[in-house]
Amino acid sequence: MNPPAETEPRLLVIGDRDDSIPAHAGILRSFELAGLDRGWGWLSSREVTSETLANATGIWLVPGSPYQSTEGALLACRWARERGVPFLGTCGGFQHAVLELAVNVLELSDAAHAEMNPEAATQVIHLLACGLVGVRAGVRFVPGSRLAALAGTEESEEGYQCRFGVNPEFRSVLESAGFRFTAFDPQGEIRGGELSGHPFYFGTLFQPERAALSGRLHPIVSGWMRAAGASVSG
Numbered sequence: 001m002n003p004p005a006e007t008e009p010r011l012l013v014i015g016d017r018d019d020s021i022p023a024h025a026g027i028l029r030s031f032e033l034a035g036l037d038r039g040w041g042w043l044s045s046r047e048v049t050s051e052t053l054a055n056a057t058g059i060w061l062v063p064g065s066p067y068q069s070t071e072g073a074l075l076a077c078r079w080a081r082e083r084g085v086p087f088l089g090t091c092g093g094f095q096h097a098v099l100e101l102a103v104n105v106l107e108l109s110d111a112a113h114a115e116m117n118p119e120a121a122t123q124v125i126h127l128l129a130c131g132l133v134g135v136r137a138g139v140r141f142v143p144g145s146r147l148a149a150l151a152g153t154e155e156s157e158e159g160y161q162c163r164f165g166v167n168p169e170f171r172s173v174l175e176s177a178g179f180r181f182t183a184f185d186p187q188g189e190i191r192g193g194e195l196s197g198h199p200f201y202f203g204t205l206f207q208p209e210r211a212a213l214s215g216r217l218h219p220i221v222s223g224w225m226r227a228a229g230a231s232v233s234g
Helices: 022-033 070-083 092-104 146-151 168-176 208-214 219-227
Strands: 011-014 040-043 058-061 087-090 123-141 155-166 179-184 190-195 201-204
Touching: 011 070, 022 208, 058 070, 058 092, 058 219, 070 087, 070 092, 087 092, 087 219, 092 123, 092 155, 092 168, 092 190, 092 201, 123 146, 123 190, 146 179, 146 190, 146 201, 146 219, 155 168, 155 190, 155 208, 168 179, 201 219, 208 219
Parallel strands: 011 040, 011 058, 058 087, 087 201
Antiparallel strands: 123 155, 123 179, 179 190, 190 201
């Protein structure tokens, strides 16, 4: 990745890029629709260090877990959380943002993600009873939440490609640590949330980047771009 000039915003997309993954293709298309052909770059999870994150004006942890480096993914979440860097986590990125909070804020040293540790006792991220692989489904945003304002609606239909999500047994303790869950499916299952007190820290289990595959820049994605200092077309 060639770093942009220092005067440009540096938006970092973090994940193990595979252009055959629809979400990754949607991410590339999102930047095209936004008119951003510079000022951003893609890091693999193995490339994440304090040095590679140092000049980031925005961090997007994208789908594609299990990541090649879980430590790199968690470091990206922690870096953004502690330094007030605009953060967006979609699908696996949302899951790891929640996991990072459980490990480093709640100090649940045995907190686990069921995809990597299916036998763990403390599965903060667990296997969904009904997988969301290649489906579109309704999402309801909590009225008055920042996520609802960012999405520009209180109800939408979104695309998914996941089998894991936030274990509701940990909802209250995670919310006590400042992560407010503000997006749900019609049955009340968690689909997204936001970190209280942070300028811009959002996560969604759905993949808003998929909207770009139909030629639409999702407002959650464009909102992150703008929060990171980018001038977005349209």
